[in-house]
Amino acid sequence: MTTRIGVVTFPGSLDDADARRAVSLAGGEAVPLWHRDKSLRQADAVVLPGGFSYGDYLRCGAIARFSPVMSSVLEHAREGMPVLGICNGFQVLCESHLLPGALIRNDHLRFVCRDQRLRVENAATDWTADFRTGQEITVPLKNNDGGYVADERTLDELEETGRVVFRYLDGNPNGSRRDIAGVTNEAGNVVGLMPHPEHAVEELTGPTTDGLSLFTSVLKKLVTA
Amino acid sequence: MTRVVVEVMPKPEILDPQGQAVQRALPRLGYQGVLDVRQGKRFELEVDGPPNRETLSRVEEMAETFLANGVIENFTVRVLDAAGAEVLSTDPVAGAAAGAGNSGTEGAR
Amino acid sequence: MTRVVVEVMPKPEILDPQGQAVQRALPRLGYQGVLDVRQGKRFELEVDGPPNRETLSRVEEMAETFLANGVIENFTVRVLDAAGAEVLSTDPVAGAAAGAGNSGTEGAR
């Protein structure tokens, strides 16, 4: 039986089809989830994809957080179900307080799309086990509001407990505190990151295929669990 | 019907890239002597009901759960009368506290 | 040093997609009875100099040329005293007029 990975579509989600493609390429079964339905359709894990849910009006992710599907995601995430938030999905996870901190306007106030080098700082989460800690990867980055912020105490705690998962290399693209590109919760099942691993899964369309490992990681974890 | 204004500002300890960009730009445009700029949001709401405490606390709840993100922002709610004068507003301390209150702890609704 | 607040709101006749998105979301969050929402910006400035007419008109000029986009936005400037009370503010009509004034014609700065 293949592992089912749900991919949520909110109004304004854009990278949902890409996330489903990445799941399939990694060998999983991608299950489309609709924001108005509470049902997770027996998904074993959930991806909140990138995009501009609700136009990113008010604050990115602020409106999507209240959709019916999110109450199920929150419930299951607390029970240990793997959840990955990419870009807008990361913003939704922060707005939902599943992950600490918040994402604010890029410090240069422009949208930025570029191939971004990252270091994997924690290869022990549900979504990063197929990496090595310290591994350097390149995946696309594209956002308006990618500046990761939290108060100093929270940032210190994240560092001390190894909850910074990805860090920017070769220059900070958006003013994120401590070059943070992605973080995880205490249990390591919920991961959020600004860059887009789902756009680095095919030689033809991505700068690398480094992003595939996030999806293979979770599939292995779910099979052995 | 009552007019209510909600002001949402980045917390002082949180980076404010937009305010900083404005401050940096001003001298280039020939405006000297602006020592600090912070940029936030201002909402004007038209709400059913009279300009009373109850309306105020309804909007405070909206601001706390939705219009502001307590992790990074504080808010103030002002209830106006027909002439546009303020009749009631959030106690600034309570408002800030309410804002801070949902940081990191509030979960699903 | 004077604290000045600049409030920038979309002109009433201009589409405000942000305010509309907020308004549409509210009933889903369980908040009924909000008939209209408009979303604008709020700037808090710390400015050299006393809280007088001159400071007001300096900031009005900044608002007109830079903080607000006169084609689509109106603004109000409020000069506050040390206690945070308003001591002076833009004549709302003049503010609106100033805002409209640069529409379409504003060229180089």
Add this chain to the structure above:
Amino acid sequence: MTRTPLDTVAHAERTPEDGQPWAELGLKEDEYARIREILGRRPTGAELAMYSVMWSEHCSYKSSKVHLRQFGEKAPESEALLVGIGEQAGVVDVGQGYAVTFKIESHNHPSYVEPYQGAATGVGGIVRDIVAMGARPVAVLDALRFGAAEHPDTRRVLPGVVAGIGGYGNCLGLPNIGGETVFDPCYQGNPLVNALCVGVMRHEDIHLAKAAGAGNKVILYGARTGGDGIGGASILASESFDSDKPSKRPSVQVGDPFQEKLLIECTLEAFAEGLVSGIQDLGAAGLSCATSELASNGSGGMRVELDTVPLRDSSLSPEEILMSESQERMCAVVEPAKAERFLAVCEKWDVTATVIGEVTDGDRLEIYWHGERIVDVDPRTVAHEGPVYERPYARPTWQDALRADSPETLPRPRTGDELRAAALELVSAPNQASTSWITDQYDRYVLGNTVLAQPEDGGVIRVDERSGLGVALATDGNGRYAKLDPYEGARLALAESYRNVAATGARPLAVTDCLNFGSPEDPAAMWQFAEACRGLADACRELGTPVTGGNVSLYNQTGETAIHPTPVVGVLGVLDDVSRRTPIGFTEPGQLVYLLGETRAEFGGSAWSQVAHGHLGGTPPAVDLERERLLAEILIAGSRDGMVDAAHDLSEGGLLQTLVESCLRGGNGARIVLPDGADPFTLLFSESQGRAVVAVPRSEEVRFTEMCAARGLPAARIGVVDGQELDFQGQFSLPLDELRSAVEGTLPALFG
């Protein structure tokens, strides 16, 4: 608020002598007389509103029509063309059952007034055109022209335009895969913002805008209608209302890309379920256009209850509602039995939808306001029988002097050091420098099918994941060439765009164009326009690529001074397998560098003459379309058969510019040996057409050169990919690091 009586049809019949503000609405006296003649009475205010917008230059093409006809008359036979000129966008067969629709449109003036919103709503408009054909939009391109890079107003306009294009396109989830950025003082006060959108569908899903079938429902869906863009109609409104009415109407439109994203998804879902009989997007002229065009393209008439239109501003008069250009709206014709399901699809996507009328048996378009008839017209007279002008045109008196001012006499760099300095100056000048400050603000990855995007020669999008079928697109235009010779300038624009598409390995199939010119009332500008149309139509015939649609933007001038005539041409090509696409970068040391084509001393309108001397004069480079076709065949075969690893066409800035870009893109230098006897300056800076540089793997050299020899295309081996310098042996050398900072630094220094 007291109202004067509603100007109903009955009222208009009773008051034939009432004065009407036709001149203020932009109508000419004879046009107004013609309307009265068509109706057999004076028009009502609402009718006058409709005729005046639909008969405007923008909607009726009254000055350009007689020239645009050539695109149809001279159109080459093309099996690929499924829907030709005249529909909202043309449709091209790209094989395997797929059809592609693409179109370019201008939003020049609005982008000058309010750069962010003007450019954003420009993208919104062209995307709706594509959706209305039943296609899923898959990519956008943007062709931009600004005033001098250093001019302070450019610092206002450019960042706003770029942020607006990015803000809208990124939020819609459409990858931006290419475009142009040009600076020239002639565009000061008249920036050009041309946006292209391409969409994909299956053959059976092509939809045309028409309203057939009596009893079918007319459904307006999307954003509420506000007072956007109705400056003109307010003149009418102020006649029928007291002056205390809030008559301030917005001068600019604000876009809501989120609303448009929902509109796209809900429209495509309705198409997929077979719920739509006809559809039309609302753009210029809003409901006036949508109702009259839907009705006149169908078989019956139409009846609309205008007071059912959902409003953002309840004070709008019927005239204003008819003229409103509020964004993010569409109009569908739906069979009664399917209307409920259509509304349910809209509800699923949180899109407001309202039945505003129905298709009738008759042949009249009738519009009612609270039960009273305010419009009763033959919709064809509104939509298709607008005035047509044969505007006088004349070759400008200055044209000869301009052409006589040849660049031959301009001082040229001679020594290695002089050439090096000229080279650095050229490649770092705003028109040649890297545009990454701009293009990094555009999402090029979304949808996961982008195979090539800027700074490649053309953008390439995968259409079918299994077969690898894909399309390539490029836009080009050179106003400097066109100013020297508008006929040749249009042909040059096509040649370059065609060459860019072929360089990716794609077979060019079809053309869209955006013709940006000055005032048609100026015989000189009209001559430029006529010449450009003639040139483009001739060139399309010669290359076998039909024009499938496009856009005309006139009156681009400040006072007496018009912009350079600027025909922008977009070419669509197809690749049967996108994994064979050719990038521009030199990626492997050891690749052999070949220059294809012939180089003559051609500097008229060149980048060098502009950068080094601020000069514009002489004649543009000669066009040889047979040669372009041959070059394209070689590039396509080279890609298909794996004979070339990289290809980059030569255009503005000549060989030098091309080599610099290929080196920087691939991260490798090259050692270039200039052929014996060649003049280094001419070889490096000339802009002769029909040329490209290719990188050939050593193992393919024989096969590749034999192919070129057999087909008769000159191919000269000029060097090899190697090291971290671009070295012109015996002349000068440019380390890649130095080149990169020169080329990358220009735009951030100006706009960052």
